[in-house]
Amino acid sequence: MKRRAGALTLLLLLSGCTDGEREPAPAPSPTPAPSFGPGAAGAGDPYFPTYGNGGYDVGGYDLALRYDPAAGKLSGTATITATATQDLSRFNLDLARLTATTVIVDGAPATVATEGNELVVTPAAGIPKGRGFTAVVSYSGQPGQLENEILGAGGWLRDGKKGAIALGQPESASTWFPVNDHPSDKATFRLAMTVPDGVEVLSNGTPGNRDTVDGWTTWRWTEESPMASYLATVVIGQYRITTATHAGRPMVTAIPESLPANGPAARSLARTGEITDFLETRFGPYPFRANGGVVVDEEQIRYALETQSRPVYGNTFFATGENTSVVAHELAHQWFGDSVALTRWQDIWLNEGFATYAEWLWSEHNGDETAQTIFDRSYRAFDWTEAPGDPTPRRLFGDAVYQRGGMTVHALRKTLGDEAFFKLVKSWTTDHRDGNVTTAQFIEAAESTAGRDLDSFFEAWLNGETQPPKP
Incomplete structure (x- = not known):
């Protein structure tokens, strides 16, 4: 008696196979193994090809540092969260004049080499493209300036035995923390800076709690909006700090104790909120969660810089009286250059x-x-x-x-x-x-x-x- 071919039997016959002789499905193609390679030792900027680095994108910097003004020594750790943009065998960080003692990548010790102002980090295992990773860098030394043969010096400037300022454009951050030092790689920023009691610390973003232990005080600052590295700053020394609230956000201004409490510098900074309100009518909502400004002695710097959420001004701008023009200039940068970089x-x-x-x-x-x-x-x-x-x-x-x-x-x-x-x-x-x-x-x-x-x-x-x- 003949059996009627079912749909499966007919399909097998048409395909040239009989019952019991089904052809095995082809094996899936193996996923190619990552081809790990080193990240570039520069971001590729046409003007400054060696600034910054390639192969990864930083999400945030979390710095826990200690500075001794008398000795001029900086030490601590930088925790860097990032994402690989290629299959990474190794990557570079910019770090000038300071020594990294250990680097831990995702919990495992990494191999570290120094090539000029480049810190070359080789993790224990390659990092696949698209994977997030964390690098913890312990480092120390006496920070200083980066000499640019075209544009002059920028970076960490020691103020005798009283304090210091970190400032400069187009590069400065690498003089005080390991960084991808190019504005194309913006990242959030947290700073805990420990200094002797009686010394003030100003930085970017919103102020946090302060702790005092054994004669040392830790100041905390947080910038939650992504920030270009050259906009990071720290100002350490003897300052009169004024903290208020304007438009629902902290307004922190500071002038050196060596300047008059109600002098032209202080009066100019006091108009920061008023000027911000006006610029909002022209440029749109102010882009950050904090505002303010810091004036430093003219002997230290003779320029102003739009350090994010808290510009820094050399006192030379206020030497002949109140000057709100420079305040308007640096505040406008909060939109043009800082938020939109x-x-x-x-x-x-x-x-x-x-x-x-x-x-x-x-x-x-x-x-x-x-x-x-x-x-x-x-x-x-x-x-x-x-x-x-x-x-x-x-x-x-x-x-x-x-x-x-x-x-x-x-x-x-x-x-x-x-x-x-x-x-x-x-x-x-x-x-x-x-x-x-x-x-x-x-x-x-x-x-x-x-x-x-x-x-x-x-x-x-x-x-x-x-x-x-x-x-």
Whole structure:
């Protein structure tokens, strides 16, 4: 008696197989083993190729440090959380003038070598791409300055036997903690700094609890928003600290005890909240959870820097009286340069052009010269052979970046009209909050707002070597 072929039998016959002779399913292809390799010893910035490192992305730095002002010695640990962006056999950290004694990666001792200002870390096992890892670096030494043959010194500056300041641009962080020292790799930041009793410590972000044990006090600061490494700071010494609340966030300001309690520096910093409120009407919501500022003696530094959530000012800016223009400049950087940071140093006009323009806006709001008046004066007197679009490392902080950058911003405002311009600015700071940007992205955003091509405008204002037509 013939059996009727079922669907399975028919399928087997059609495929050339009979009952009991089913062909085994093919074995799955083996997953290729990771090909581990070293991370790059530089982030690849066209201006500063050796700054920063490749192969990983830092999520946060947690520093537990101790500083003895009398001896000038710094010691402690840095706990670094990161994610591998390639299959890593080893990775570099930037660390200058200090000695790492041990590095523990994911609980296991790593092999450590020093090559100049590079700390080369080889974990006990490779780290696959996409996997998070933790490195704990114990280190110590006498920190100091990084000498840049083009831009001068930056980093840890000892103040005799009283204290110290860590500050500088485009690099400084590596003089006091192991770091991926390039703005393209932003990370959160926590600091516990232990110093002798009677010595104050200022840093980024919100203040935490203080503990005192055996004549030493530990000060704590936390910056929860991602931060470019050059914006990290610590100021140690004898300071008058004022802590208040403004717009629901801590407002911490400080001036040296050597300066008058109600002198021009203190009066200028006292207007930080007022200036922030005004800039919010132009640039959108203030991007951080804390605010404030620190003034240091002019003998130590003669510049100001937009260290995140708490700018640092050299007292030279207040030597002849109250100066809110520089406060407006550094506070504007909290939006332009800090929250919205650079991907590469070539585009620094995005930071300094908007911060310069903030000075002009504040001047007009404060009843002084209008933005148009300042623009007209700069437009008449400027050397147009200098352009900000590609200033070169030597002119990273030149007039083209600041003044022509500010004029570019004003010219764009006149070209778009106030409504479209301020809509662009507020959407830019919102869309790229806590991120990194390039000039090309800004041009694209401006063209989207304008609804037309602006290539000729930006080419003339950012790259041209002759005076652009006045808008």
